[in-house]
Structures are given as structure tokens and as C-alpha cells.
Amino acid sequence: MTGRTRGRPPAGQSRDTRERILTATRELLADNGFDRTTVRAVAGRAGVDPALVHHYFGPKKNLVAEALRPPVDLSVVFVDMPTDERAGPEFVRRAIRAWETPELQSHIPGVLRLIASTNHAAGPAQDVPGAIVEVALGGAVRADRRERRLALIASQMFGLLMMRFVIQQPEIVAADRDQLVAQVGPVITHYLTGDLT
16 A cells, blocks of 8 residues: 555545645755656645546646745736836835745745756746736836737846745845835836847
């Protein structure tokens, strides 16, 4: 006996089983990255049969995409964002505040390590930064060079989050939220509306 649940669980257990699988996926992504996280390893960590992982999520790419989905509704986090020069600082303020919540604290390491992976096969992780920026700032970004602007904002913000929450660089960790808003916010505003030539 392996202690592993074989086949499909009763309906009442489905939600708990899905959450165990997603938690196991996040933990393994944080520890091992995309390439070394297998469906079999996820199933073992979650205590379920690999076929059940496929049943709920399909291929590995879909499983990882679901595991990387933020556990908070970003449209709520970034509701009523300003679209003028206040947009950059307000984005930084709300992003840091959201990332300091317990829900995202447990979610951040796996996501950011996966995003930082040098292997381009990291798949769904590469879509996460741009999607978050689009939700938050899509209405404030200037039309010319839109994709470049969104990519620059994502690189700036996820670099800051990586340094603060994963690498824990002392200067970035020691800075309070208002300092980071004042120092990084204007850079985001420039990427939103400034001249990129």
C-alpha cells in the first residue's frame, strides 16, 4: 500500500484534492523549477494517482498555469486605478501591498523563481508578468509602443518583487513601502506615458 488515492475521489473531496495538487505543484516549482517538476512528482507530493492530476488539469502546461494563477482577484486589487501621472506610484503601492498579504506570500517564491528561469520552456510563467500589468495598467498605457511599455513595466516591477521577497536584498527589504513608491513609481509612469525613442 502506498497510501495514494487511486482514481477519482468522491465529489465532496474534489475541491480539497485539487487544492492539494495545486499546492504540491507550487512547492515543487519553487524547489525545482519548471523542467524538473513532473506530473508524477506532483502526484506523489499530493498523495494522489498521476491520472487524477491529468483528469483535473490536463497536460503539465495547464497544471502549471492554474498553479501560477494569483490567489487574489487582481481586478479587485487594481480597481479604479488612476490613468494620469499617479498611475505609476499607485501601481507600485498596490502591488507591494498585495504581495505582502499571506495569500500571495505563499504564492510568490514559486512564481518568481519560475519567471526567472533561463529556460524558455517555462511556458505559462512567462505570461504572468504581462498579464498582471495589463490588468492593472491597461487603461493608462500610451498607445505607441504599447507592448514594449508593458514589458518594461513588468520587468521593473517583477525585478523589484524578486529582490524584495525572494532574494531579500537588504537595501530593498529595508525600504518601506512609501520609499519604494516614491523611488520606483516615477519610473513606471515614464514607461506608461514617456518618450521611449
